[in-house]
Amino acid sequence: xxxxxxxxxxxxxxxxxxxxxxxxxxxxxxxxxxxxxxxxxxxxxxxxxxxxxxxxxxxxxxxxxxxxxxxxxxxxxxxxxxxxxxxxxxxxxxxxxxxxxxxxxxxxxxxxxxxxxxxxxxxxxxxxxxxxxxxxxxxxxxxxxxxxxxxxxxxxxxxxxxxxxxxxxxxxxxxxxxxxxxxxxxxxxxxxxxxxxxxxxxxxxxxxxxxxxxxxxxxxxxxxxxxxxxxxxxxxxxxxxxxxxxxxxxxxxxxxxxxxxxxxxxxxxxxxxxxxxxxxxxxxxxxxxxx
Amino acid sequence: xxxxxxxxxxxxxxxxxxxxxxxxxxxxxxxxxxxxxxxxxxxxxxxxxxxxxxxxxxxxxxxxxxxxxxxxxxxxxxxxxxxxxxxxxxxxxxxxxxxxxxxxxxxxxxxxxxxxxxxxxxxxxxxxxxxxxxxxxxxxxxxxxxxxxxxxxxxxxxxxxxxxxxxxxxxxxxxxxxxxxxxxxxxxxxxxxxxxxxxxxxxxxxxxxxxxxxxxxxxxxxxxxxxxxxxxxxxxxxxxxxxxxxxxxxxxxxxxxxxxxxxxxxxxxxxxxxxxxxxxxxxxxxxxxxxxxxxxxxxxxxxxxxxxxxxxxxxxxxxxxxxx
Numbered sequence: 221x222x223x224x225x226x227x228x229x230x231x232x233x234x235x236x237x238x239x240x241x242x243x244x245x246x247x248x249x250x251x252x253x254x255x256x257x258x259x260x261x262x263x264x265x266x267x268x269x270x271x272x273x274x275x276x277x278x279x280x281x282x283x284x285x286x287x288x289x290x291x292x293x294x295x296x297x298x299x300x301x302x303x304x305x306x307x308x309x310x311x312x313x314x315x316x317x318x319x320x321x322x323x324x325x326x327x328x329x330x331x332x333x334x335x336x337x338x339x340x341x342x343x344x345x346x347x348x349x350x351x352x353x354x355x356x357x358x359x360x361x362x363x364x365x366x367x368x369x370x371x372x373x374x375x376x377x378x379x380x381x382x383x384x385x386x387x388x389x390x391x392x393x394x395x396x397x398x399x400x401x402x403x404x405x406x407x408x409x410x411x412x413x414x415x416x417x418x419x420x421x422x423x424x425x426x427x428x429x430x431x432x433x434x435x436x437x438x439x440x441x442x443x444x445x446x447x448x449x450x451x452x453x454x455x456x457x458x459x460x461x462x463x464x465x466x467x468x469x470x471x472x473x474x475x476x477x478x479x480x481x482x483x484x485x486x487x488x489x490x491x492x493x494x495x496x497x498x499x500x501x502x503x504x505x506x507x508x509x510x511x
Numbered sequence: 512x513x514x515x516x517x518x519x520x521x522x523x524x525x526x527x528x529x530x531x532x533x534x535x536x537x538x539x540x541x542x543x544x545x546x547x548x549x550x551x552x553x554x555x556x557x558x559x560x561x562x563x564x565x566x567x568x569x570x571x572x573x574x575x576x577x578x579x580x581x582x583x584x585x586x587x588x589x590x591x592x593x594x595x596x597x598x599x600x601x602x603x604x605x606x607x608x609x610x611x612x613x614x615x616x617x618x619x620x621x622x623x624x625x626x627x628x629x630x631x632x633x634x635x636x637x638x639x640x641x642x643x644x645x646x647x648x649x650x651x652x653x654x655x656x657x658x659x660x661x662x663x664x665x666x667x668x669x670x671x672x673x674x675x676x677x678x679x680x681x682x683x684x685x686x687x688x689x690x691x692x693x694x695x696x697x698x699x700x701x702x703x704x705x706x707x708x709x710x711x712x713x714x715x716x717x718x719x720x721x722x723x724x725x726x727x728x729x730x731x732x733x734x735x736x737x738x739x740x741x742x743x744x745x746x747x748x749x750x751x752x753x754x755x756x757x758x759x760x761x762x763x764x765x766x767x768x769x770x771x772x773x774x775x776x777x778x779x780x781x782x783x784x785x786x787x788x789x790x791x792x793x794x795x796x797x798x799x800x801x802x803x804x805x806x807x808x809x810x811x812x813x814x815x816x817x818x819x820x821x822x823x824x825x826x827x828x829x830x831x832x833x834x835x
Binding site for chain 1: 569575577620621624625627628629631632633635636637639640643644647756760763764767807808809810811812813814815816817818821822
């Protein structure tokens with residue numbers, strides 16, 4: 221029972237990371253119809269940027285994290301202005317190739333920094349643990365869950381109560397009508413990319429204490445696809461729930477199934493979800509609720 | 512001459528293409544030396560065969576496929592295992608292509624329920640599952656350690672010189688091109704184009720979109736697997752990671768650069784995709800400093816090529832010159 225709870229807690233923590241990446245993916249997809257294959261690279265960049273500001277530039281950890289998220293968000297907005305907006309209105313494949321290429325450039329850019337290419341890094345509090353009775357939780361897992369909850373609350377407030385958030389939602393529902401109502405659609409696309417990139421960077425910083433910061437940490441974003449699809453690909457709460465579900469199922473599969481089978485679970489789930497519930501698990505209930 | 516008015520320009524086109532490519536090859540031999548030129552020609556032809564599969568599925572039938580690398584991998588592994596078991600390589604080629612066709616059938620199963628992007632996602636899942644299976648099924652595939660591939664030979668003759676390998680690849684490529692061109696002119700080719708342009712309209716005209724897509728994957732899968740089986744012979748070693756997501760995107764880029772509307776697009780795209788790493792190698796030697804020697808440069812330049820092509824020619828897949 222105790223080991224079950226331990227596994228469950230790590231599954232929830234990693235599920236939060238999946239959920240955040242899926243959230244960033246869905247945010248961009250809903251607002252701009254762009255399928256982003258660079259979320260993993262933005263995540264990796266976020267991790268490295270935080271690390272560089274903390275270790276190399278000597279900023280305090282919290283400030284470095286905020287700086288890294290802002291920098292990656294700015295990069296996302298910049299890329300939208302320069303390149304990504306050309307993919308709007310084109311077939312999906314154009315955006316897929318474009319974001320994949322940009323992702324490669326980001327990965328290559330980080331790889332050509334010698335210090336980044338050679339080592340794996342951990343953040344200082346990575347090894348701390350919290351004891352609750354007999355249960356021992358990794359501090360990093362608790363951090364991830366807390367940060368996700370706060371972030372999601374902030375996002376919910378932003379989408380419900382701010383002008384920009386409402387405009388972004390309107391733009392996601394129907395860009396043409398939103399434009400007619402005076403929403404600056406192009407600026408909303410930039411905002412969506414900034415948010416999407418920033419969220420990916422946050423996921424990278426949260427992932428940093430759980431795994432290491434290394435060049436290939438972005439591969440985790442491949443598992444955010446199943447999470448996003450499980451949530452229906454256009455639902456923000458769905459993406460988060462899909463990520464949590466995936467993290468927990470994957471962790472439990474590691475407990476029950478033979479070694480190695482765990483890694484296939486997300487993709488088998490993706491296939492099953494696409495075949496059985498093409499509209500997402502909550503499709504019957506939500507009916508296009510666009511939060 | 513009993514050529515019909517339609518066939519005559521076709522024949523002329525083939526002649527012109529043969530002239531252009533012959534000239535290119537001759538130039539390459541003169542400039543780069545025979546062995547290097549032929550080994551690069553081998554790679555171009557092999558990539559082109561695998562790329563033809565993408566051209567058929569993406570350019571002709573209009574389906575998004577994000578996991579073509581898995582079909583190439585199936586061909587490469589089938590060929591290697593068959594040849595290791597003692598089957599003659601030439602005999603194993605059609606068998607490997609059949610395995611690819613079966614893989615294509617599997618990959619296209621979700622097409623009945625999903626369209627467009629969602630279907631593309633399912634091919635991605637398919638590819639990731641195949642890659643994971645190749646890593647985990649160690650008794651058969653030796654997992655991530657990979658397999659050594661015996662050379663390509665026929666009744667005592669071994670294709671071990673660059674010239675022989677180039678000849679084999681080019682012959683197979685020509686056969687594949689001829690078969691594909693024949694298919695595109697058939698009822699099936701028209702059905703693919705109809706499905707690509709408007710699925711509902713095609714359906715209303717009595718074309719079953721599901722069947723057309725399934726056949727596109729059978730043809731595309733077997734072509735890609737054929738390319739994979741030759742690739743395995745030429746490289747001499749295969750492992751699952753060679754055929755991962757990056758390779759799938761390389762094939763997509765190949766079709767995108769060359770133009771997926773025409774079969775010849777696969778060959779032009781293959782030329783560019785094979786040339787990029789070579790150009791990068793040259794650049795690396797000429798650029799000063801340590802920065803140029805880092806592994807990151809290759810990624811950056813490869814990514815920049817994709818981005819540049821997509822930005823400069825976004826219509827590469829969508830509305831290229833229509834001479835299908």
